[in-house]
Amino acid sequence: MGSLWITITGADDDTxxxxxxxxxxxxxxxxxxxxxxxxxxxxxxxxxxARSARRDxxxxxxxxxxxxxxxxxxxxxxxxxxWWIAAAVACALLALFGVVGLVxxxxxxxxxxxxxx
Numbered sequence: 001m002g003s004l005w006i007t008i009t010g011a012d013d014d015t016x017x018x019x020x021x022x023x024x025x026x027x028x029x030x031x032x033x034x035x036x037x038x039x040x041x042x043x044x045x046x047x048x049x050a051r052s053a054r055r056d057x058x059x060x061x062x063x064x065x066x067x068x069x070x071x072x073x074x075x076x077x078x079x080x081x082x083w084w085i086a087a088a089v090a091c092a093l094l095a096l097f098g099v100v101g102l103v104x105x106x107x108x109x110x111x112x113x114x115x116x117x
Contacts, residue, residue, distance in 0.1 A: 060105040071095035
């Protein structure tokens, strides 16, 4: 799915409706359409911000490290058998927690804007 930004100077609701109808006639589904009073430069800035999404490398490193350490510890404790399997289950849950943190950190998120402008 992609984004398309169209700027029409002096657009009103009728113009927006006609543009959406033309896109539908061309076989393009429109999820949202709105009129925005920003200048074209402001629209380019917002489109550029969408492209500048980033990941969290520190969180990914921490999540991967937690997953690796506790996953390895769980596997080793499981091989010991007996009551150590209970500790292996606890370590496996912590490893799962690390995997969730790793996956969440690898998702692209928009950059936070500085509030000290």
